[in-house]
Amino acid sequence: MKVLVIGAGNMGLTYTSSIAKSGYLKKEDLIIFDKSLELRETLKKSTENYEVYDTLEDCLPIADIIFLAVKPYHNDELMQEMRAMMNDQQLVISIMAGVTIETIQNGLGIKKVVRAMPNLPAQVGKGMTSYLAAPEISRIELWMVEDLLNTTGKSVRVDSQMFIDASTGISGSGPAYVFYFMESMMEAAKSMGFSDNDSKVLVSATFEGAIELFNKNKLSPDSWMKRVSSKGGTTQAALDSLIDNNVQQLIHDAAYAAFNRAVELGKESTELQEK
Numbered sequence: 001m002k003v004l005v006i007g008a009g010n011m012g013l014t015y016t017s018s019i020a021k022s023g024y025l026k027k028e029d030l031i032i033f034d035k036s037l038e039l040r041e042t043l044k045k046s047t048e049n050y051e052v053y054d055t056l057e058d059c060l061p062i063a064d065i066i067f068l069a070v071k072p073y074h075n076d077e078l079m080q081e082m083r084a085m086m087n088d089q090q091l092v093i094s095i096m097a098g099v100t101i102e103t104i105q106n107g108l109g110i111k112k113v114v115r116a117m118p119n120l121p122a123q124v125g126k127g128m129t130s131y132l133a134a135p136e137i138s139r140i141e142l143w144m145v146e147d148l149l150n151t152t153g154k155s156v157r158v159d160s161q162m163f164i165d166a167s168t169g170i171s172g173s174g175p176a177y178v179f180y181f182m183e184s185m186m187e188a189a190k191s192m193g194f195s196d197n198d199s200k201v202l203v204s205a206t207f208e209g210a211i212e213l214f215n216k217n218k219l220s221p222d223s224w225m226k227r228v229s230s231k232g233g234t235t236q237a238a239l240d241s242l243i244d245n246n247v248q249q250l251i252h253d254a255a256y257a258a259f260n261r262a263v264e265l266g267k268e269s270t271e272l273q274e275k
């Protein structure tokens with residue numbers, strides 16, 4: 001079985017590297033295509049020794065499973081290039097935000113499409129991926145897809161594309177919200193007089209410790225908050241400030257903004273195809 005990754009950026013390379021490390025495929029069965037000549041040359045020289053192809057014509061017809069890892073706005077042009085070379089046994093896994101299974105099926109003239117939404121921690125094997133497969137995909141094919149997705153971390157199968165868009169707003173874009181929170185805490189630490197490095201260590205260790213506690217048992221975040229807080233103490237002062245400023249609602253709105261944007265991206269790509 002040959003797996004082709006189209007688009008060797010952040011996510012495409014993450015999959016390539018995770019699949020390579022997993023030993024799931026023979027080296028020559030994991031192949032890459034990116035339209036950037038510069039990137040292809042860099043990849044060819046890298047110590048990873050990836051199988052990089054210069055043209056779609058050379059790699060697409062020999063691929064059994066194809067990852068689409070380009071930006072949603074590059075998808076239409078890419079699918080037009082791919083369409084004539086596709087056969088109906090090929091299985092496509094798209095990780096593009098918003099772009100629907102139907103858009104890909106229509107664009108490529110095939111039925112076997114999986115839509116997945118991973119996230120960036122996949123780079124360190126701690127990814128969270130939601131996915132949905134078209135009904136034309138067999139159980140055995142689904143197992144292979146799950147194996148490939150799980151090389152980057154955990155996955156959850158959802159039963160409608162709405163949940164792929166929704167998980168884009170939670171886990172797909174979510175790492176950026178966490179980084180935003182970290183940056184805000186680091187800024188506060190620096191304004192209190194800590195050095196850049198100390199600010200980083202204070203914040204990073206706090207996140208790491210809190211996550212480890214949270215994963216330790218079934219206690220809710222609220223229960224953990226209560227364990228940190230003393231009545232009339234410092235944590236309560238901070239939590240009161242967060243509550244007064246409605247930060248929970250702001251985070252809720254941010255997640256919905258990403259969810260809604262995913263839905264919009266899907267509509268934009270369908271409209272582009274219909275033109």
Ligand SMILES: NC(=O)C1=CN([C@@H]2O[C@H](COP(=O)(O)OP(=O)(O)OC[C@H]3O[C@@H](n4cnc5c(N)ncnc54)[C@H](O)[C@@H]3O)[C@@H](O)[C@H]2O)C=CC1
Nearest residue numbers: 007009010011034035036069070071072074078096097118
């Ligand atoms: N970055 C993230 O955290 C996440 C990204 N995604 C999705 O993954 C997809 C890729 O995102 P990134 O890896 O961040 O983008 P990126 O910009 O790092 O990589 C995209 C790559 O696609 C290549 N490309 C563009 N058009 C092409 C074509 N016609 N043929 C071959 N290669 C082409 C570009 O040269 C580039 O190397 C997006 O659709 C995004 O929605 C999904 C979950 C998380």
Ligand SMILES: O=C(O)[C@@H]1CCC=N1
Nearest residue numbers: 097119168172173174
């Ligand atoms: O920002 C984006 O559109 C992509 C999808 C999820 C994370 N990054």
